[in-house]
Structures are given as C-alpha cells and as structure tokens.
Amino acid sequence: xxxxxKFLLSFLIxxxxxxxxxxxxxxxxxxxxxxxxxxxxxxxxxxxxxxxKTIAISSHSMLVCARCGGIYFGAFLSSLIIxxxxxxxxxxxxxxxxxxxxxxxxxxxxxxxxxxxxxxxAFLTGLLLGSAAFLYFYDALLILxxxxxxxxxx
Amino acid sequence: MKKILPALVPGFAAGVLxxxxxxxxxxxxxxxxxxxxxxxxxxxxxxxxxxxxEMSRALVLGLLTGIxxxxxxxxxxxxxxxxxxxxxxxxxxxxxxxxxxxxxxxDEVKQQVSNLFTNMINDIQxxxxxxxxxxxxxxxSLITNIIFGLIGGLIGAKIYNSKNQAMNG
Numbered sequence: 001x002x003x004x005x006k007f008l009l010s011f012l013i014x015x016x017x018x019x020x021x022x023x024x025x026x027x028x029x030x031x032x033x034x035x036x037x038x039x040x041x042x043x044x045x046x047x048x049x050x051x052x053k054t055i056a057i058s059s060h061s062m063l064v065c066a067r068c069g070g071i072y073f074g075a076f077l078s079s080l081i082i083x084x085x086x087x088x089x090x091x092x093x094x095x096x097x098x099x100x101x102x103x104x105x106x107x108x109x110x111x112x113x114x115x116x117x118x119x120x121x122a123f124l125t126g127l128l129l130g131s132a133a134f135l136y137f138y139d140a141l142l143i144l145x146x147x148x149x150x151x152x153x154x
Numbered sequence: 155m156k157k158i159l160p161a162l163v164p165g166f167a168a169g170v171l172x173x174x175x176x177x178x179x180x181x182x183x184x185x186x187x188x189x190x191x192x193x194x195x196x197x198x199x200x201x202x203x204x205x206x207x208e209m210s211r212a213l214v215l216g217l218l219t220g221i222x223x224x225x226x227x228x229x230x231x232x233x234x235x236x237x238x239x240x241x242x243x244x245x246x247x248x249x250x251x252x253x254x255x256x257x258x259x260x261d262e263v264k265q266q267v268s269n270l271f272t273n274m275i276n277d278i279q280x281x282x283x284x285x286x287x288x289x290x291x292x293x294x295s296l297i298t299n300i301i302f303g304l305i306g307g308l309i310g311a312k313i314y315n316s317k318n319q320a321m322n323g
Contacts, residue, residue: 023253023257026257026258026259027257027258033254033257033259033263033264033267034263034266034267036253036254036257036267037250037267037270037271038290038294040246040250041243041290041291041294042294042297042298044242044246044294045172045294045295045298045299046182046183046186046298046302047182047183048175048178048182049246051249059256060256061253064183065182067182068182068183071183090316092316093312093313093316093317093320096309096313133305133309136309136312136313137305137308137309137312139312140209140212140308140309140311140312141209141308143209143312144209144210144213144308147208147209147210148210
C-alpha cells in the first residue's frame with residue numbers, strides 16, 4: 001500500500017477521533033458548537049455514551065465511552081506505526097482473539113460485580129483490541145488491493 | 155435474495171440490538187462489525203464450500219449489513235418514538251443543555267443551538283415524530299453502520315480465511 005494511502009487511513013482515524021473530542025475543540029473553534037449536538041447524536045449510533053463511563057477532563061468529556069475511545073485511539077496508534085514500520089507477514093488470527101480477551105474479561109467481571117467499572121481499565125483493554133483490530137483491517141485491505149491487481153492483470 | 159440473505163439476517167439482528175439499551179451497553183461500537191463478521195461466516199456456511207472468501211465479496215457483505223442495520227434500526231426507533239413520544243434525544247436534552255451552558259460561547263449562539271433542538275423535541279413530544287430528527291438519525295446511522303460494516307466485513311474475511319487455511323493445512 002502506498003504511503004499516501006497509509007497517511008489517508010491515519011488522517012481519517014484522526015478526523016474520527018477529533019469528532020468525538022469536539023468538546024475539547026469548541027473553546028478554540030466556536031463554530032464547533034453547532035456541530036456538537038449533531039456529533040453527539042452521530043456518535044450515539046456507535047456508543048451508549050453513558051456519562052459515568054465517559055472520560056472527562058476539566059468539565060469537557062468525550063462523546064464516546066472510555067472503552068470505545070480506547071479502541072479508536074488504539075487504531076490510530078497502529079495506523080501511525082504502519083506509517084513507519086513494514087509488516088512482511090500476516091498476523092495469525094489467534095492474536096486478534098488474544099487481544100480481545102482482556103476486554104471481554106473486563107466486561108464480564110464488572111458486569112457480574114467482581115469489581116466496579118474503571119475507565120482506565122476500559123480504555124486500556126479497548127486500546128489493545130483497537131490496535132490489534134486495525135492491523136487485521138490493514139492486512140485485509142492489502143489482500144483486497146492484491147485481489148484487485150490480479151483481476152486487472154487478467 | 156440468496157446473495158443478500160447472509161447480510162439481511164445479521165443486519166436485522168444488529169438493528170434490533172442497537173436500540174435495546176442493555177445490548178447497546180454491552181456491544182457498543184462492536185455490534186455492527188460483529189454482525190458483518192457473522193454475515194461473512196453465514197454466507198460461507200450456507201454455501202458449504204471451503205474456499206477462501208474474496209475481500210471484495212466481504213466488503214459487499216459488510217456494506218449490505220450496515221445498510222440493513224441502519225434501515226431496521228431506524229424503523230424500530232421511529233416506531234418506538236411514535237408509541238412512547240420519547241427517545242434518546244428527549245432524555246439527553248437536559249444533559250445537552252448542561253454541556254452547552256459550560257461551553258465558552260455567546261448566549262446568542264447557545265440559544266440558537268438550543269432552539270434547533272427544542273423544535274425537534276416539541277414535535278416528538280406532541281406527535282411522536284420529527285421529520286428533521288428522523289432524517290438526521292437515519293443518515294447518521296447509515297454512515298456509521300456502513301463504515302463499521304465495511305471494517306467488520308474485511309476483518310471477518312481475514313478471520314475466516316485464516317481459520318480455513320489452518321483447517322485445510
């Protein structure tokens with residue numbers, strides 16, 4: 001995949017993150033206030049947005065919960081890594097499931113009352129799954145482009 | 155019909171789950187990608203073949219799953235809003251106003267944003283339907299569901315093909 005496409009992927013994830021961080025942006029760009037209600041509704045499609053599970057810094061909070069935020073930041077982190085590092089081999093699928101285990105365990109353990117919800121744990125487990133999921137998505141994209149090239153050659 | 159059925163079933167399930175609060179709390183942003191993964195596995199299982207899934211086909215399945223989830227999710231939301239005369243927008247309005255009041259903006263801007271939403275909420279509480287809300291809700295879910303469906307479709311194909319390769323040696 002060309003550097004431009006890798007950069008585009010990173011940029012798109014950055015835009016997605018900027019969207020749910022709108023509350024932090026509004027003090028610097030006032031027009032964001034009009035976008036805020038629409039973005040809140042927009043991200044409401046992909047997240048429950050419960051205030052007690054959302055990361056807030058000095059009265060500004062993200063429009064997605066800590067876990068979703070972790071997933072997207074993880075994906076962004078991986079997208080930055082692939083900008084500089086080359087992946088020669090496909091990652092085995094088992095690593096994808098291994099990356100999902102901490103998140104699943106966290107959801108189950110706090111749901112059954114073993115411990116109370118922690119934004120930090122939710123964010124970190126999301127970060128792990130998000131970064132792994134992005135690598136699989138990227139690998140799948142590479143295969144898609146290869147398939148397309150083969151079809152064009154034929 | 156055979157070509158869209160593997161996406162229709164998980165798309166319908168995702169549309170339902172996306173409006174059930176408990177399921178939404180658990181599944182969050184993973185409901186649609188999981189539905190797209192299910193669509194890929196469902197198609198291969200129904201075909202009964204052991205060939206790899208083409209990524210382009212996985213993309214189509216992900217796209218269709220996203221579209222169906224948006225259609226069913228929006229339809230259920232409209233029906234529930236019509237019956238209950240309330241929805242997420244109505245219940246979140248208080249919080250929305252609180253957030254707006256904390257933002258460093260002029261009172262005029264705050265009032266304009268607030269008016270925009272008060273009109274929609276008044277319609278919903280009076281008749282159970284707001285055209286502006288319905289259109290924005292449908293397009294919002296269509297965009298997000300398509301994005302997450304495409305991602306889920308590709309990841310699903312990657313998982314299926316790896317599993318397939320391992321099983322076939």
